[in-house]
Amino acid sequence: MTYDLYIGDRTFSSWSLRGWLMLEKFGLSFRSHMVGLYSGTMTSDLANLAPARLVPVLKTADGLVVGETMAMAETLAERHPDKAMWPTDPTQRARARWLCAEMASGFFALREACPMQLQHVNEGFEASEAVLADLDRIEELWAGARSLSDAEAGWIFGDYSLADVFYAPVAARIIGYDLPVSDQARDYCMQVIRDQVFQRWRAEGLKKTYDPFPYPKTAQTRAWPV
Numbered sequence: 001m002t003y004d005l006y007i008g009d010r011t012f013s014s015w016s017l018r019g020w021l022m023l024e025k026f027g028l029s030f031r032s033h034m035v036g037l038y039s040g041t042m043t044s045d046l047a048n049l050a051p052a053r054l055v056p057v058l059k060t061a062d063g064l065v066v067g068e069t070m071a072m073a074e075t076l077a078e079r080h081p082d083k084a085m086w087p088t089d090p091t092q093r094a095r096a097r098w099l100c101a102e103m104a105s106g107f108f109a110l111r112e113a114c115p116m117q118l119q120h121v122n123e124g125f126e127a128s129e130a131v132l133a134d135l136d137r138i139e140e141l142w143a144g145a146r147s148l149s150d151a152e153a154g155w156i157f158g159d160y161s162l163a164d165v166f167y168a169p170v171a172a173r174i175i176g177y178d179l180p181v182s183d184q185a186r187d188y189c190m191q192v193i194r195d196q197v198f199q200r201w202r203a204e205g206l207k208k209t210y211d212p213f214p215y216p217k218t219a220q221t222r223a224w225p226v
Contacts, residue, residue, distance in 0.1 A: 010205030019056030
């Protein structure tokens with residue numbers, strides 16, 4: 001079974017990163033198709049995938065179209081129970097779904113102030129009180145999840161799961177804007193961006209250049225830490 005995944009620009013599309021990771025990290029066969037987020041062709045690129053209007057979009061071998069990453073995650077987990085995409089422990093699994101749902105529907109201050117970009121690190125970024133509140137909440141969720149799995153380090157629930165898929169763009173934002181988090185949280189973020197699969201995604205994105213760069217830069221930037 002081979003899926004078709006429609007994604008946006010890899011350097012910036014956080015939702016596309018989630019869709020891609022949930023297929024790539026769990027070894028599912030798929031083809032990637034680029035959608036023109038910045039070229040103005042997104043509507044036409046998705047015309048045959050109604051009612052989808054945003055990326056990512058998943059199309060199954062039998063023609064089922066699935067949008068929204070939460071729906072994609074549940075669909076893939078149902079179709080591939082052998083991949084253990086959610087934690088196998090029921091308590092951890094329920095908490096993982098909670099974390100993913102909160103990520104999909106929240107943290108608006110962090111998203112607005114720190115759009116994902118994988119090109120460089122913005123130095124001297126000043127986080128607002130609202131962004132700091134989002135970061136505190138994220139750390140609370142991560143710490144609570146670790147307490148359920150006794151995982152002091154590594155992935156959120158010990159083994160890699162869909163929770164790590166959903167929070168990969170959060171980790172990229174924390175690193176990309178050098179945001180103030182605890183040492184444990186930063187170590188986790190570094191693990192995310194140093195993962196070989198994540199690095200492949202980023203490397204593909206860097207093959208495309210942008211002039212002008214879509215998002216504002218701080219006065220000084222430094223190289224991405226990988």
